[in-house]
Amino acid sequence: MNTRSLHDCPAPAKLNLFLHVVGRRADGYHLLQSVFQLIDRGDTLHFDLRDDGRIVRTNDVPGVPEESDLIVRALRRLADAFQQRHGRAVPGIDVAIHKILPMGGGLGGGSSDAATALMAANHLWQGGFGDEELMAIGLPLGADIPFFIFGRTAFVEGVGEAMQPIEGPDCWYVVIEPGVSVPTPAIFTAEDLTRDTKPVRIADFPAAHQLSAYGKNDLQAVASRLFPPVAQAIEWLGQYGAARMTGSGACVFCALPGEAEADQVLGQVPAHWKAWKARSLRQHPLKSLLQNNEL
Template identity: 70%
Template sequence: MTELKNCPAPAKLNLFLHVTGRRPDGYHLLQTVFQLIDHGDTLHFTLRDDTALRRVTDLPGVPEESDLIIRAAQLLQAEVRRRTGSLPRGVDIAIDKVLPMGGGVGGGSSDAATTLMALNQLWNAGLGKQELMDLGLPLGADIPFFIFGESAFAEGVGEALQPVCTPDCWYVVIEPGVMVPTAAIFGSEHLTRNTPAVNIADFSSHSGTAGFGKNDLQQVATKLFPPVAEAVEWLGAYGDARMTGSGACVFSAVATEADADAVLAKVPAKWQAWKARSLHHHPFTAKL
């Protein structure tokens, strides 16, 4: 095998996101439910005749050397060398990018996770799922979830994962047109950091597609970025609307695709908006 094409990197939504504390090292303790959705980027991998790792698609504002895709590939390449004593062949990586940066839908993390899973297969590296999750964690707290590969109740900094049943529904997602830097949200003095802990049974006993809990980061983001607040208010007329992750995307669950289409038809032209179906398993696992 010399290439892997059309490798999916789906987005995620945080159905709720609570900040329950802070570790001595400054990292925040979280509880959340990650929901995979069927909207995302697509990556293509082609082996090279040398050991270089190259992103062959230009991504404005994302230098190749700092791209999580390349950094993930470098980590796995180094791990393969540690195990075998030699570097595997290099790779050209192309990406069909549709997920927004700074949107809270996990685009960069999902791309990195798909890179680790794809190259693990292309290089015949033989790492197990947990080993790939551990490898990806230092790059980003969301990466282990995408490798975990199914809807999950997450704790810690987001790396302690348990499978969870989530609603079978559709989502309307609005991109408010701003890029929200995660550090600005978590660094705010106004961030709630003591939300009482819940457990997976609390979420599982909640019925319907209306939201459980809240997103503790939303209050900070809506104050710093008024377009996020405007999108939450607008979409809230059609259901429980909330921000995902640290923003900026705003979503609401609806029961059917027709319901999603009806809301999308009314979204103001100044916003990008799209619909997505809930996924219970990562679509790339079928390729593994």
């Protein structure tokens, strides 16, 4: 194993199988309940150690300046924590990203990229930080980052920081990108967002294979009103199953029992939408690759 580089590191997307807003804290943060499911489609990151202590993103990402990139910001926080723990600076790192997940799609792409960067850099720098420590480093940058470090299907509560592992469905998903980017603040500040869904317990959940049709996404009605293409995609995909939006939008998904059924639906998707299929994942693929020294 080359200890100076980690290439082809996966940063998988997630789907919110349901997303309930059950309250609001005094500081304005919304209290959520959701099941997060990893899928086998995502961005790919490449890391190479430097010798000058710098953290450098080596390629452009349209619409994301390097200074505001969650990857760079997360690595700087990890570098600070490394300095405090080990009393010396990190060697630095180059990061290249092949991005395929859409921004504003509700798939957690930016958070997943940051989580992959934290796990990979911790390995290359020999930082010695455990998952809980990496989660704490990432949380101030994005509520979804801890989930990707947690790395398996989870029932998520609070503002996204409280997670319990659960058994998720083994299925394929068809995902439609409606062609709009939904800014999360626009959804959470909408006056017509309902914030009083009755809390649920894991004991209330149906069998794993039925989870994709459980509950609802409380953000969906607002996003559909503000961004009509989201509503159109939900209506169209609803012909084939329980179609819903993921996260705060804009992507829309539907669970299918197998790849053949997913291919059949994909063949019918109107040409003005980008659509793809993905399989559910039980575990974050990077975690097993690092554990088994397979990169």
